[in-house]
Amino acid sequence: xxxxxxxxxxxxxxxxxxxxxxxxxxxxxxxxxxxxxxxxxxxxxxxxxxxxxxxxxxxxxxxxxxxxxxxxxxxxxxxxxxxxxxxxxxxxxxxxx
Numbered sequence: 061x062x063x064x065x066x067x068x069x070x071x072x073x074x075x076x077x078x079x080x081x082x083x084x085x086x087x088x089x090x091x092x093x094x095x096x097x098x099x100x101x102x103x104x105x106x107x108x109x110x111x112x113x114x115x116x117x118x119x120x121x122x123x124x125x126x127x128x129x130x131x132x133x134x135x136x137x138x139x140x141x142x143x144x145x146x147x148x149x150x151x152x153x154x155x156x157x
Contacts, residue, residue: 109152115148121140124136124137
């Protein structure tokens, strides 16, 4: 096992949330909305959540997929992007009603 893979696995296991993706338990790190958009003289915060999920947990993650936690369900709405080591996927999600 590569040292970077072990570090990523340890990070997700120690700091990640547990979710359900296609009937499988997965670890992911959720970044809360903090993107500010300027519109004229006003600034607005978006409701975009950005999770990072191990590629080994969700190798087929795609637009429209859902990740559920005990409190919320998130729907992927942007194409997942891989990191340079091909270990982590990052996507934008919205809350499902």
